Amino acid sequence: MPEGHTIRHCAQEHARLLVGQHLGVTSPQGRFPDAALVDGGLLVGTDAWGKHLFHEYEGERFVHVHLGIYGTFTTHPLPPPQPRPTTRMRIVGDEVAIDLVGPNTCELVDTAGRDAVFARLGPDPLRTDADPDRAWRALQRRRIPIGQALLDQTVIAGVGNVYRAEALWTHRISPLRPSNELTREEFDTLWMELTELLHKGVREQRISTRNVYKADDCPECDTPIRRWDLAGRWAYACPSCQPR
DNA sequence: TGGGCATGCGCAA
DNA sequence: TGCGCCTGCCCAT
Secondary structure (H helix, E strand, O other): OOOHHHHHHHHHHHHHHHOOOEOEEEOOOOOOOOHHHHOOOEEEEEEEEOOEEEEEEOOOEEEEEEOOOOOEEEEEEOOOOOOOOOEEEEEEOOOEEEEEEOOOEEEEEOHHHHHHHHHOOOOOOOOOOOOHHHHHHHHHHOOOEHHHHHOOOOOOOOOOHHHHHHHHHHOOOOOOOEHHHOOHHHHHHHHHHHHHHHHHHHHHOOOOOOOOOOOOEOOOOOOEOEEEEEOOEEEEEOOOOOOO
């Protein structure tokens, strides 16, 4: 269930369980042949930016993972069960094994490759070095529905469909409002809301609020929630609380 | 048993 | 703008 909070949690957990160890890295499915190039390597750190995760091995080698919509990591105590036929990557440490299934991306990159990923991502509210001004300026430069902009990872990194729906509903902003018509105050509120929701998601390992996302009626005014296709993704909003 | 769907994204047209 | 892809699960048949 990957929005940014899931990836941040993986980075933290993998760091806690595996950093400082030489890892057995394999690809039972065979679709990550470069696993052999880091097999036995020392894991020196992990990092997350938006929905992108990096495992850094000694020698400036990074395994870049993007879970897409289906991807999952599973942690097993040793000895781990037989891998599934679809296990893209298995990492075996001193005390646990971690399996990766169904990712959009699992590739080996160098520092330049990692930086190239970072370069095309907007600020991630979960990162302490995040610069919300960059997101603000990106919204000003464009005139697209704010609901569409929030899912654009070059604007803000880590927000997915659920956090978008919940944050806009909480602050009574229609997903259809043009991005450059938000006031600075509204943007600041939205940024803070997303930051809090993401942090809460990391802590609780799930998205807890369910106000409009897939809801039938608005918890505030009982108006039926409207669902429509916004640039290829389902948008949810209360037509009464979030007027255009 | 099989179709549809899912918190995503890149690419062709 | 629409489609394909990565996988698992739920629900209808």
